[in-house]
Amino acid sequence: DAGVIQSPRHEVTEMGQEVTLRCKPISGHNSLFWYRQTMMRGLELLIYFNNNVPIDDSGMPEDRFSAKMPNASFSTLKIQPSEPRDSAVYFCASSLRQATGELFFGEGSRLTVL
Amino acid sequence: SQQGEEDPQALSIQEGENATMNCSYKTSINNLQWYRQNSGRGLVHLILIRSNEREKHSGRLRVTLDTSKKSSSLLITASRAADTASYFCATHTGANSKLTFGKGITLSVRP
Numbered sequence: 001d002a003g004v005i006q007s008p009r010h011e012v013t014e015m016g017q018e019v020t021l022r023c024k025p026i027s028g029h030n031s032l033f034w035y036r037q038t039m040m041r042g043l044e045l046l047i048y049f050n051n052n053v054p055i056d057d058s059g060m061p062e063d064r065f066s067a068k069m070p071n072a073s074f075s076t077l078k079i080q081p082s083e084p085r086d087s088a089v090y091f092c093a094s095s096l097r098q099a100t101g102e103l104f105f106g107e108g109s110r111l112t113v114l
Numbered sequence: 115s116q117q118g119e120e121d122p123q124a125l126s127i128q129e130g131e132n133a134t135m136n137c138s139y140k141t142s143i144n145n146l147q148w149y150r151q152n153s154g155r156g157l158v159h160l161i162l163i164r165s166n167e168r169e170k171h172s173g174r175l176r177v178t179l180d181t182s183k184k185s186s187s188l189l190i191t192a193s194r195a196a197d198t199a200s201y202f203c204a205t206h207t208g209a210n211s212k213l214t215f216g217k218g219i220t221l222s223v224r225p
Contacts, residue, residue, distance in 0.1 A: 004156075033213075042217040043157075043202070056212065091156055102147065103204075103213060105156035 002026075004106035006092050012112045018080040021109045024073055025094030033103065034067055034077050035091040043091075049075065061086075082113045118146070118203040118216035126222040133190040135219045137203030138183075144206045146179055146186050147213065151200045160201075161188075195225045 005024040013019055025032050033048040047057040049069045057067070064083070069075040079086055089110045093103040121136045137146070145164045149157040163170045163179045163186065170177045176189040190197055200218040207214070 035215075043215040045212065045214070048212070093157075102159050102162055103149075103157070104159070105149075107156045 004092055004094050004104055006090075006106035006109050008109055009107065010110045010112075012114065013082055014114050015083055016081045017113075018078065019082045019086075019111060019113075021077045021090050021092075021111070023075045023077070023092030023106060025075070025092070026096075026104055027073065029094035029096045029104070030072070031095040032069060032075050033093045033095070034075070035093065037089045037091060037108070038087075046077070079111075082111075084113045087111055087113050118205050118214065120201070120203055120216045120219045122219060123217075124220045124222075126224065127193055129193060129195055129223055129225050131193055133193050133197070133221055133223070135188045135190075135201055135221070137186045137188070137216060139186075139203075139205045140184065141205075141207060143181075144208070146177075147204045147206065148175075148177060148186075148188050149202045149204060149215075151202065151218070153199075157202065190221075193221075193223045195223050197221060198223045 007022045031050050034046040036044045046059045047067045052069045065079055067077045089108045091105050091108045093105045095103050118137045118139045127133050143165055145162050147162045148160045150160055151157045161172045161175055161177050163177050174191045179186045200220050202215050202218045204213045204215045
């Protein structure tokens with residue numbers, strides 16, 4: 001199994017630019033999660049989907065952040081416009097067993113906003 | 115908000131020694147999970163213990179759970195240099211799939 005695939009692995013952009021992060025979950029998994037990791041705040045859950053439907057987006061920092069899951073094999077996290085404080089590693093994770101919550105993580109997308 | 119808080123924040127041991135890491139949490143849980151993260155990589159699931167379980171083993175890993183104290187410990191026996199990583203506890207609460215992570219423990223195993 002290829003695991004959770006994220007792209008890009010690294011992104012450097014300038015403040016004000018639009019950033020789109022992509023995720024392909026493990027085939028057959030029905031839950032998908034976006035997390036953000038920083039030294040100061042640790043791992044924060046931004047949003048998660050069950051069967052492609054957003055269930056809880058209370059962790060999305062503000063309206064500049066949006067996430068979509070148009071089908072079971074693809075999700076995007078978009079930041080527009082980006083700000084330096086958005087610099088972090090963004091992880092996508094997927095899960096098969098909704099009841100237990102065991103997560104499989106991608107390798108992350110390291111975002112630097114200058 | 116952080117549900118699980120790990121202790122200590124950093125741990126340095128010699129290869130062959132045992133490493134014990136602790137996690138405390140605040141609210142009732144369905145299960146508690148431990149993950150490992152190597153530098154620059156994603157998190158990897160290690161072990162899950164349900165709220166009605168007290169102890170679980172997996173290879174060199176031993177996890178305990180004390181729901182009365184709202185705490186868990188992860189023991190790695192006979193540590194190896196390859197165990198050097200950050201370790202996170204995560205609590206699964208409620209009827210949905212939400213997992214909340216602590217800030218992690220940095221373990222260094224000296225060869």
